[in-house]
Amino acid sequence: MKILSAKQLKEADEITMETEGISSTRLMERAASLVFNEIHERLEGADINIKIFCGIGNNGGDGLVVARLLHKYGYKVEVYVVNYSDKRSDDFLVNYDRYKKESNSWPELVKRKEDFPEISPGDFVVDAIFGIGLNRPAEGWLAELLRHINQSGAFCLAVDMPSGLFPDKVPTEDAAVIKANYTLTFQTPKIVFYLPETMGFAGEVQILDIGLDRSFLKDVKPLAQLIGKREARQLYKPRNKNTHKGDYGHCLVVGGSFGKIGSISLSARASLRAGAGLCSIFSPSCGYTILQTTLPEAMVITDEDANELTNIETDLDPDVICFGMGAGRSANTVKAFKTLLEQTKSSMLIDADGLNMLSENKELLALLPKNSVLTPHPKELKRLIGGWEDDFDKMKKIETFTKKYKVILVLKGAHSFVFSGKHIYINNSGNPGMATAGSGDVLSGIIAGLMSQKYEPLVAAILGVYLHGLSGDICAEKLGCEAMLSGDISDELGAAFLALMKDEKRG
Numbered sequence: 001m002k003i004l005s006a007k008q009l010k011e012a013d014e015i016t017m018e019t020e021g022i023s024s025t026r027l028m029e030r031a032a033s034l035v036f037n038e039i040h041e042r043l044e045g046a047d048i049n050i051k052i053f054c055g056i057g058n059n060g061g062d063g064l065v066v067a068r069l070l071h072k073y074g075y076k077v078e079v080y081v082v083n084y085s086d087k088r089s090d091d092f093l094v095n096y097d098r099y100k101k102e103s104n105s106w107p108e109l110v111k112r113k114e115d116f117p118e119i120s121p122g123d124f125v126v127d128a129i130f131g132i133g134l135n136r137p138a139e140g141w142l143a144e145l146l147r148h149i150n151q152s153g154a155f156c157l158a159v160d161m162p163s164g165l166f167p168d169k170v171p172t173e174d175a176a177v178i179k180a181n182y183t184l185t186f187q188t189p190k191i192v193f194y195l196p197e198t199m200g201f202a203g204e205v206q207i208l209d210i211g212l213d214r215s216f217l218k219d220v221k222p223l224a225q226l227i228g229k230r231e232a233r234q235l236y237k238p239r240n241k242n243t244h245k246g247d248y249g250h251c252l253v254v255g256g257s258f259g260k261i262g263s264i265s266l267s268a269r270a271s272l273r274a275g276a277g278l279c280s281i282f283s284p285s286c287g288y289t290i291l292q293t294t295l296p297e298a299m300v301i302t303d304e305d306a307n308e309l310t311n312i313e314t315d316l317d318p319d320v321i322c323f324g325m326g327a328g329r330s331a332n333t334v335k336a337f338k339t340l341l342e343q344t345k346s347s348m349l350i351d352a353d354g355l356n357m358l359s360e361n362k363e364l365l366a367l368l369p370k371n372s373v374l375t376p377h378p379k380e381l382k383r384l385i386g387g388w389e390d391d392f393d394k395m396k397k398i399e400t401f402t403k404k405y406k407v408i409l410v411l412k413g414a415h416s417f418v419f420s421g422k423h424i425y426i427n428n429s430g431n432p433g434m435a436t437a438g439s440g441d442v443l444s445g446i447i448a449g450l451m452s453q454k455y456e457p458l459v460a461a462i463l464g465v466y467l468h469g470l471s472g473d474i475c476a477e478k479l480g481c482e483a484m485l486s487g488d489i490s491d492e493l494g495a496a497f498l499a500l501m502k503d504e505k506r507g
């Protein structure tokens with residue numbers, strides 16, 4: 001699903017009104033009715049106090065439509081107009097009048113601290129103060145109102161965006177921003193819902209299709225793509241019956257050092273679970289018995305050194321090399337890595353110490369085969385590209401890096417991002433239980449396993465990240481977040497492939 005900017009959404013808004021020949025008031029009614037439906041479906045007429053805070057722009061207009069419909073259905077509604085300026089939008093005014101007329105009541109005006117209503121933890125708050133029109137931080141009593149709502153402990157539902165959160169930049173640390181429990185957002189998700197610095201504000205996000213112009217949405221170049229099951233499913237290649245293991249490629253996992261053999265075992269196992277036809281492991285010789293015992297499906301070749309990689313020579317011709325997990329970064333290993341990069345004709349995935357070796361020996365970056373996949377976590381990324389000011393600056397720097405070295409970069413996180421140099425893909429599967437030792441090794445193995453089956457490296461990265469998260473979700477349901485191990489993520493990959501092809505139930 002495309003993630004658009006506020007500017008693009010406003011354009012979509014205009015085009016929709018023009019092509020459908022409808023007014024902005026009508027479009028607002030359509031969008032806000034969907035918000036009402038979602039609330040009504042869940043509250044089922046519950047006798048609770050609903051406090052709706054409306055700004056004076058179109059987000060506030062949405063809030064007034066929701067208020068009118070809730071009132072009509074017999075809910076206990078109190079409406080507060082947050083009067084932060086006198087530039088009330090036309091559709092706000094239309095709906096202000098409609099609300100007054102149909103409810104026979106006047107919304108309360110809030111324009112200073114003394115006007116703040118008391119909010120009990122049991123209240124249901126609808127935040128319709130600011131949407132995508134926020135263009136400067138909330139200040140003074142307005143900022144205090146946002147904090148007042150946050151401190152109330154009441155459940156808060158944000159309309160389109162949590163108020164105080166910019167659609168396209170990171171707020172300062174001391175900025176007042178609504179911390180919503182749930183956000184019902186219009187048409188496309190906003191990028192700030194997925195960036196580490198801002199994802200905490202929106203709570204759970206649900207996207208409402210308000211029917212903006214299809215052909216505009218189809219053609220517009222998005223800021224990023226959100227990858228859910230529907231998108232991931234389109235990338236999956238079903239197998240032909242008349243095939244053999246050679247058709248699914250050979251994955252060579254290279255890494256490990258004394259005390260860190262488990263990492264390559266995890267990657268290798270995951271590559272096979274992801275469907276690689278063959279898997280070989282190259283490790284220091286201390287890994288031989290361990291690997292042959294823990295993973296009989298893989299072939300093992302060892303370095304002449306017992307404890308670290310010093311000379312990665314094989315007569316294999318793998319489709320993909322998955323390099324770096326647990327490898328350490330001694331001078332000998334760096335040298336062996338350099339020779340491997342100079343000589344290999346295989347596609348490459350670089351993880352963990354492989355990335356650290358690249359960071360410490362930047363000249364190696366130029367040796368990376370085109371379309372190599374790099375899978376850093378944020379700390380490895382910082383070593384690789386240097387620091388950044390905020391998440392938007394980070395994305396720009398990664399884009400420059402991927403273009404310069406012609407690589408694909410997977411930035412691991414609560415929502416992992418895949419950068420191709422041209423596009424950004426944001427993963428929407430996974431859970432906090434996946435923050436566990438070895439989870440990254442499993443991810444590398446999955447992506448490499450897909451690459452060995454001739455998935456394009458970019459596709460392998462996007463699909464691999466999604467399957468890793470989906471498998472993690474299956475584990476979390478079975479075991480709970482705390483108890484799941486990275487090996488479990490690997491072992492549930494089969495269930496993840498099956499779930500990928502099953503019809504989606506409404507969440």
Ligand SMILES: NC(=O)C1=CN([C@@H]2O[C@H](COP(=O)(O)OP(=O)(O)OC[C@H]3O[C@@H](n4cnc5c(N)ncnc54)[C@H](OP(=O)(O)O)[C@@H]3O)[C@@H](O)[C@H]2O)[C@@H](O)CC1
Nearest residue numbers: 009013028057058059130131132133134135136137138160
């Ligand atoms: N696009 C769509 O698909 C659809 C959109 N719809 C809805 O419209 C919403 C966008 O509405 P919007 O453009 O009127 O902006 P909104 O967020 O209500 O802000 C209002 C005004 O506040 C001002 N302002 C900004 N920052 C400020 C600050 N710190 N302190 C004080 N004032 C500040 C600023 O005006 P300024 O003062 O800069 O002139 C701004 O214009 C969108 O989120 C969705 O809910 C749906 O109804 C239909 C489909």
Ligand SMILES: [K+]
Nearest residue numbers: 127128130161
């Ligand atoms: K809002």
